[in-house]
Amino acid sequence: xxxxxxxxxxxxxxxxxxxxxxxxxxxxxxxxxxxxxxxxxxxxxxxxxxxxxxxxxxxxxxxxxxxxxxxxxxxxxxxxxxxxxxxxxxxxxxxxxxxxxxxxxxxxxxxxxxxxxxxxxxxxxxxxxxxxxxxxxxxxxxxxxxxxxxxxxxxxxxxxxxxxxxxxxxxxxxxxxxxxxxxxxxxxxxxxxxxxxxxxxxxxxxxxxxxxxxxxxxxxxxxxxxxxxxxxxxxxxxxxxxxxxxxxxxxxxxxxxxxxxxxxxxxxxxxxxxxxxxxxxxxxxxxxxxxxxxxxxxxxxxxxxxxxxxxxxxxxxxxxxxxxxxxxxxxxxxxxxxxxxxxxxxxxxxxxxxxxxxxxxxxxxxxxxxxxxxx
Numbered sequence: 001x002x003x004x005x006x007x008x009x010x011x012x013x014x015x016x017x018x019x020x021x022x023x024x025x026x027x028x029x030x031x032x033x034x035x036x037x038x039x040x041x042x043x044x045x046x047x048x049x050x051x052x053x054x055x056x057x058x059x060x061x062x063x064x065x066x067x068x069x070x071x072x073x074x075x076x077x078x079x080x081x082x083x084x085x086x087x088x089x090x091x092x093x094x095x096x097x098x099x100x101x102x103x104x105x106x107x108x109x110x111x112x113x114x115x116x117x118x119x120x121x122x123x124x125x126x127x128x129x130x131x132x133x134x135x136x137x138x139x140x141x142x143x144x145x146x147x148x149x150x151x152x153x154x155x156x157x158x159x160x161x162x163x164x165x166x167x168x169x170x171x172x173x174x175x176x177x178x179x180x181x182x183x184x185x186x187x188x189x190x191x192x193x194x195x196x197x198x199x200x201x202x203x204x205x206x207x208x209x210x211x212x213x214x215x216x217x218x219x220x221x222x223x224x225x226x227x228x229x230x231x232x233x234x235x236x237x238x239x240x241x242x243x244x245x246x247x248x249x250x251x252x253x254x255x256x257x258x259x260x261x262x263x264x265x266x267x268x269x270x271x272x273x274x275x276x277x278x279x280x281x282x283x284x285x286x287x288x289x290x291x292x293x294x295x296x297x298x299x300x301x302x303x304x305x306x307x308x309x310x311x312x313x314x315x316x317x318x319x320x321x322x323x324x325x326x327x328x329x330x331x332x333x334x335x336x337x338x339x340x341x342x343x344x345x346x347x348x349x350x351x352x353x354x355x356x357x358x359x360x361x362x363x364x365x366x367x368x369x370x371x372x373x374x375x
Contacts, residue, residue, distance in 0.1 A: 004077040012148035013356045016064045022356045028132040029150040032079035043168040044146040045070035046359045046371045065139040069095040071146030072171035082155045092174045095142040097156040098326040111324045119143040149375045159329040180207025182321015183293045192216030194264040199279045201229040203370045205269035213237030226366045252281040266290040285311040
């Protein structure tokens with residue numbers, strides 16, 4: 001029976017208030033309005049961003065809300081004026097839209113679509129939500145809200161992909177993999193024969209390692225306080241790994257000693273201001289590049305000696321790995337299907353949505369790189 005134009009009742013993981021665990025509830029999902037798409041979510045990753053929301057208050061969110069942004073699914077129905085996808089299409093959800101009209105979208109080097117800022121309202125473009133639970137309106141999250149069996153997303157935040165792509169794998173391309181891999185390929189533009197250091201070896205950091213290897217880096221040094229992550233990092237391309245807690249000197253001094261002149265390309269993939277300062281100080285003082293990949297606390301100012309920049313170092317930001325979302329994501333999925341990319345090592349656990357709180361605990365142990373939630 002067709003559900004087009006009707007309210008759909010389904011399961012969702014709701015955060016009712018800060019610090020609370022996820023609560024599995026029945027929600028009502030309204031039909032899509034103009035330029036919107038309703039999607040049956042098939043698989044979604046539990047990303048580090050959600051872990052930060054759960055563990056801190058540096059992201060100013062409105063509650064109750066449905067989190068989730070690393071998702072893939074099938075179009076159930078479309079609103080008026082939607083032309084790029086149709087019911088039955090396999091799609092990836094995009095926290096970073098691509099409107100194709102703003103200055104960033106029109107610039108060949110830009111990807112931070114101005115429409116991303118509208119997501120901070122946690123509402124759709126008309127100022128209302130498509131989710132209701134127990135008579136209460138539920139806020140959206142990150143343009144996506146994939147911790148729900150059905151979600152409504154703007155057309156500009158949806159990318160149509162290969163019809164035979166395995167959604168439980170390629171959902172990683174929705175955020176974690178693309179963010180890390182692209183930071184090396186697009187933002188830093190890692191060069192063949194270079195030396196790289198990756199600070200933080202979670203899902204995003206390991207994707208940076210993969211990007212550095214693909215770019216031909218000769219030496220890739222992984223840095224993390226969890227030694228259990230080193231084996232996986234080396235399998236994916238790290239040539240050596242260091243735990244700063246095991247060192248007698250600051251990590252930047254050790255990296256300078258190891259390389260004689262500092263690192264060509266450093267990546268901060270955690271979102272920690274102290275780690276970022278160390279990563280920047282680890283760069284070659286003349287031409288070293290440090291890329292901020294992790295989400296830094298918005299409320300805290302970064303304190304760095306201006307002397308670090310006098311000699312020529314550079315510090316760069318990166319969002320979604322520099323990819324233009326709707327344009328490039330289908331190509332990354334095609335590369336995965338052609339076995340040019342391997343996402344499998346990043347997926348360590350798979351659970352059903354109703355086990356989401358177990359997934360959170362797995363992530364906290366440090367033994368889980370990515371847990372895929374099946375809906």
